[in-house]
Amino acid sequence: MSPLSLEKVEQTAPPLVNLYKQAGVSLRKHGLQGQRAAVYLVLDRSGSMRPYYKDGTMQHLAEQVLAVSAHLDDDAVVPLVFFSTDVDGVHEISLDAYQGRVAAYHEQLGHMGRTHYEAGMDAVLDHYLASGAQAPALVVFQTDGGPTSRTAAEKWLCKAARLPLFWQFIGFGDPEHREFDFLRRLDELPVPGRRIVDNAGFFPAGTTPSALPDADLFDRLLGEFPTWLAAARAQEILP
Template sequence: MAAISLDTVRETAPALVNLYKSAGVSLAQHGLDGQRAAVYLVVDHSGSMRPYYRDGSVQALADRVLGLSAHLDDDGRVPVVFFSTGIDAVTDIALAGHRGRIERIAAGLGHMGRTAYHLAMDAVIDHYLDSGATDPALVVFQTDGGPADKPAAERYLCKASRLPLFWQFIGFGDPDSRQFDFLRRLDELPVPGRRVVDNAGFFPAGEDPSKVSDAELYDRLVGEFPAWLAAARAAGVLPVTAAARTAPR
């Protein structure tokens, strides 16, 4: 059962109904129906991201993440971290009032700097720990390029593997760009050599992310989450629930 009902979504965010339904199909296909998780959205606010703010790609991603979150978390809100050289904002988006929310936030942020993954990761970790959450977290981390400080980003990801956080990176831009080589490397960092568990995934959404269908996007966003949940329980990062102990293998 979804955390938030279809009727509630119809009442509070009717424009997200189709996204909510599509997300539900993907979750069920991956055995995640009824799973609870905190959902975070991290968005790149560096200078090269201007076209994706202008054409609505970032807002569209935020709406899709809200549609997904409504199945996993019952508060109807998604914490959002905007990052560039530093942390530009830590705020949230909600089912109610979601239309144009990203554009309104971005309009007040000012200068678009460089790209510092590790600061954004630190902000998510702090928020999660401070929230007192007991459910795991799915962090949707959007960017259009590699970080300015690659060693720092790698260290943060490795240290974060001890926490109940799964990082799903999504790249906006040319899928063949060398800008995404680092993210591919993060995705393949050895376990247990560098990480307790494999706590990250990456996929490119292309130069026009709006062309990625809702079904495909949700499939990519949650596709690696079940394997991480199982590995995190086995490694003691997550508690083993009764449901997990009795689930068919």
């Protein structure tokens, strides 16, 4: 397995070239050059998320994650999990099929419900296990608030700590909003008291996430992944 070349991205997805280059800078900065990983994107479809789908913010995030995937995954196919009260849908984007896809899928999925993290997390696990993947997974999990059931989300994350998946949570909205207090606590759950390794990170992207410079987004997205990789290997979660 090897990352997709710049030439391949130039040929297949010219609009993503700059994102691909910037993602490469961040990967090298964090010592991740040569690392292989599946990349997932989990998107919140609770009712309050409607403006972010409408103004293109969600599409932009998907393109940023796809640029990371082009470095980490040999086929650069990113499974998209849409969740609200339940799993609303599972789709994918790739270098030759990504433009406008997030809004198109979103419009097909109908009613926007509540915020059940565990539904989205379980869908990722099912997909990962069914894929037969040998590489670890970087799961980018976007939301604009805390879960409907904090107990369920916390329990799921602790159980999942023995699996080769790292969960990078991204919060859309006011960074100081109390809705994100749970994610900060989730990020700090004791190790080894509650989970065998620290398998999650969190950062707020602000009220206008698409205005966050790509370099900053990539650095925050990848910052904790190397630490988890080392801990997962030490605990034999990864070879």
